[in-house]
Amino acid sequence: MNKRGLLLVFSGPSGVGKGTVLKEYLKKHPDTAFSVSATTRKPREGEVHGQHYFFLTREKFDRLIENDGLLEHAQFAGNCYGTPKEAVEKNLEKGIDVVLEIEVQGALQVKEKCPDALLVFVMPPSFEELRRRLTGRGTEDEETVRRRLSNAGREMEAAKQYDYIVVNQTVEDAADQLEQIVCAAKHTAKYLREFIDEVEYDAETCCK
Ligand code: 5GP
Numbered sequence: 001m002n003k004r005g006l007l008l009v010f011s012g013p014s015g016v017g018k019g020t021v022l023k024e025y026l027k028k029h030p031d032t033a034f035s036v037s038a039t040t041r042k043p044r045e046g047e048v049h050g051q052h053y054f055f056l057t058r059e060k061f062d063r064l065i066e067n068d069g070l071l072e073h074a075q076f077a078g079n080c081y082g083t084p085k086e087a088v089e090k091n092l093e094k095g096i097d098v099v100l101e102i103e104v105q106g107a108l109q110v111k112e113k114c115p116d117a118l119l120v121f122v123m124p125p126s127f128e129e130l131r132r133r134l135t136g137r138g139t140e141d142e143e144t145v146r147r148r149l150s151n152a153g154r155e156m157e158a159a160k161q162y163d164y165i166v167v168n169q170t171v172e173d174a175a176d177q178l179e180q181i182v183c184a185a186k187h188t189a190k191y192l193r194e195f196i197d198e199v200e201y202d203a204e205t206c207c208k
Contacts, residue, residue, distance in 0.1 A: 003194065005092040006186060007114055008032075008099040009107045010178075011159075012122030013152035014077075015134030017168045021122060022101055024175035029182075032097040035088055038064060041079035044139055054084070072102065072109035077147050081106065097182075104158035111161070118185045120178060121162040125169050127152070 012018040026032055038054040040061050049055050056064070061080050064070055073082030083100055091098045100110065110117050124130035130152060134145055159165060164181045168174040185191060 003095050005033075005095050005097040006182065006191070007088070007092060007110070007117040008097060008182060009110050009117050009119045010099055010101050010122070011104055011107045011119070011155070011162070012168070013124070013130060013155045014148040015130055015152075016122050016124045017133065017171065017174070018101060018122045020171050021166070021168055021174040021178060022099065024171050025178050026099075028175070028179065029097070032099055033087075033091045035083055035098055035100045037081055037083055037100075037102065038070070039079055039081045041081075071100075071113065072106040074103060074105035074109075076103050076105075077144065077151065083110075104155045108158065108161060116191070118164075118182070119162040120164045120166060120181055121159040122166045122168050122174065123156065123159065125167060 010018060010022055022034075026034060036050065036052070036054060038056050038061060040056060040058050041053070043049070043053070043055050047053065047055075058080065061073075061082065064082065064084070065073060069085055070082035071085040071088055073080060075081075081103065083102060083106065088098050088100070100107075102110075104121075107119055111119055124133070131149060134140075134148060140148070163185075166174050166177045166181070189196065
């Protein structure tokens with residue numbers, strides 16, 4: 001079948017629970033590679049360099065951009081975030097699916113550069129529920145929560161440019177929806193065009 005992996009771009013407003021949904025999905029699909037982003041944000045408690053993020057100084061982050069080391073990059077809530085290009089490309093070439101958990105500006109850059117990427121956006125059941133989840137998390141100060149909530153409206157506007165929407169009512173349901181979406185995406189004629197070409201070529205050559 002397809003030799004190249006699927007590039008899955010997963011976004012949603014802060015507090016929607018996209019990280020938890022993704023974790024649930026990855027439990028069932030441990031063969032999918034999670035792209036570890038670079039960021040200038042300070043680590044939160046329990047976050048590990050190289051596992052959750054590559055925590056970089058602004059200088060090192062800028063150097064990555066200059067060296068064309070990022071597939072996409074964007075500013076979010078006063079910090080820089082970006083996807084290291086090389087690891088993504090290597091995995092896709094090996095036929096391994098890669099998931100990027102990134103915000104919308106970066107996701108739209110990926111859509112532009114990689115038209116075959118599958119863009120999935122996670123929505124909360126309502127804005128009120130999003131506010132409740134973000135405040136309840138307790139990892140950010142009031143100003144950060146306010147900034148992230150004001151970003152959420154803008155982000156949900158961009159959801160219209162994504163391929164699919166997952167509503168995170170419960171983590172299990174949302175992870176199931178994601179699984180079905182990925183499965184459907186892997187059966188589109190667009191994704192399987194190389195495979196179709198091969199079989200078509202064999203059919204043509206066999207009957208000559
Ligand atoms: P957090 O600081 O809460 O970990 O992430 C803030 C936002 O940055 C989230 O929406 C997250 O998905 C996004 N983000 C994480 N890594 C990247 C990245 O490499 N590129 C972009 N554009 N956004 C990212």
